[in-house]
Amino acid sequence: MSIYLDNSATTKPLPEVARLVYETLSGEETFGNPGSLHRLGVLAEKDLNESLDKISKLLSCKKDELYFTSCGSESVNTSILGYMHQNPRAGKKVISTKTEHKASLESLEKLAKEGYExxxxxxxxxxxxxLDALSDAIDENTALLTFTHVNNETGSILPLQEIIEIRN
Known part of the structure; x- marks a missing residue:
């Protein structure tokens, strides 16, 4: 018997999820590209929209607030780089820690090379x-605070409410 201790990086899907993914990808009526205009594309778009409805209801958000990416690193890059590049008037300073996920640190290094603080x-x-250092670091040029709520390597849980109160 083996013991798997890396669920923070990759978790085996539940059997019912794996079965649904398999059925969707291998089905005669369900494998189409949801962006295509043909019949299979229209059916795939219907399935996608139904899934978005369920997920948005579960997360109490709007469907247009959900984005699908290929992995966590792409999500992090899209969030950090996308926000900073699309909001140049917000400021050029980002506050974080060196204990963040590698994807976050790489995005921050890229921003530093582009002239961001x-x-x-x-x-x-x-x-x-x-948190005292956070309070001191925030200024009118601060555009983004980026922290991992629960660290995937140490299990450390950040006090988000306190961080939000300091930011506001």
Missing amino acids: ICYLPVDKDGKPD
Whole structure:
């Protein structure tokens, strides 16, 4: 018997999820491209919209607030780089920590090369950012605070409410 301890990176899907994905991708009526105008595309778009309805209801958000990406790293890159590039008037400073996911750190390095100011806060023994340093670091040029709520390597849980209160 083996023990798998890397669920924070990749978790085996539930059997019913794996079965549904297989049935969708291998079905005669369900494998179409939802962006296509032919019959299979229209059916795939219908399935996609039904899925978006369920997910948005579960997350209490609007369908147009949901984005699908190929992996977590693409999601992180899209979020950090996309926000900073699309909001140039928000400021040119990003505050984070060196304990963030590799994808976050790579996005921040890219921004630094583009001339953005990246401020890395010190962290305590549990990996939580120094909130006094956060308060001191925030200024009128701060556009983004980017932190991992639950660290995938240490399990450290950040005090989001306190961070939000400091930011506001």
